[in-house]
Amino acid sequence: MRVLRIILLLLIVALLSVPTTVIAAGQSAEQSEGQVEEQALEVLTRSTNYLANLKQFHVSAEFGFDVLQKSGQMIEFGAHQEITVQRPNHFRVDFTNRDGEFGSVIYDGEEVILSNPEDAVYAKAPFKGEVDDALGFISKELQRPIPLQDFFASNLGALLMAKIESGLYVEESTVGGVLCDHVAMRNDNVDFQLWVAQGDKPLPRRIIITYKNEEERPQFRAQFLKWELSPKIAKENFSFIVPEKTVRIPFAELDVLEGGQP
């Protein structure tokens, strides 16, 4: 009987303590909302500065993104990308979509070249500028934003810091075997989480972007699998040798199509 009374007493104590714990947790969440933690900002600044100052690098990444269907179901698509950048004015991105489509986007300082071996076609447009300019041209004029392009633009820091409403240092976290700092930031358009490697090479290892203003809040998720900071880059890496039976086609956004339209 005595034992039963003790158990009952313990149960009552446990039940009473639950709401208090919940309230305490809620309060701490509220406190962190709207604040940018110094530690989170420091992780972000360190990483973006480091990336912007890399003269050249190669990184392979795997990414996926949600697409809301008419039925209301969210479906994920994605791709694997091999990115090579040599500042100030060369880059190459080779992509393989999960549906098997593959191709590349090359900028050699003089021209932007898109190619799709599966269709045996390529297109090119003259462009002179630096990496950031070429990314802007491809994104705006050719309407072909390259996923993860923000990570090889030199203004990544400004882009991430702009209008940050809150920043949280979540914890130390291991991604792909690398010990990282996990931060979670919010601005008026997106919430993003970034995992940055600890140590003297603060490279991003993973990112999740939540488009919170869009219906059903779709996400973009990417994992950086392998960074090479002194890659062996041959000159041919940034040139496109037209394979046999491959034909040049126009950009609908730039060229007047034969036949007169559009």
Place this chain on the structure above:
Amino acid sequence: MMIWKWQSVITVCAVFVALFFVATEADARRGADNKRGGSDKSVSRSGPASKGSLGGEKSARSNRQDNKADARDDRNDRRDDVRDDRNDRHDDRRDYRDDVRDDRQDYYDDRQRRRIGVALTRSAWRSLSCKSSKVIVGGVTYYRCGNDWYTQAYKGGSVTYIVVVTPAGH
């Protein structure tokens, strides 16, 4: 007596659990069958998250809000313009009526065709019912499919087939 009662309770529970698993299994099978049925042609493959942009652009939703405010201003301007335009329209209507008569015949000839400038994605191209033929005219490669003529071009970074006007002499 008590033992018998407990036994029947356990039996009833077991029956419910079994029914639940059978139903779940049937559902899963239906899902698998759907998958085997091939991919849905109407699946959207891109959306706001597909670019992985870090928020440099305004979302479509917030753009919609701005558009609403702009629309309000425009509406006031338009009201003034409408008054002036009304008189011009009266004259134009007569000319238009004559033009329509001429255009109707042309439209009748072209109505079997797709609109010029329409871009078909690779999968839409592959699902066309006609068998396309490759025709090279003046060094340019065209694809003919029924009454429509197409040319390949990158649009939005993807290879597409764009409806063009019929090349001269065809």
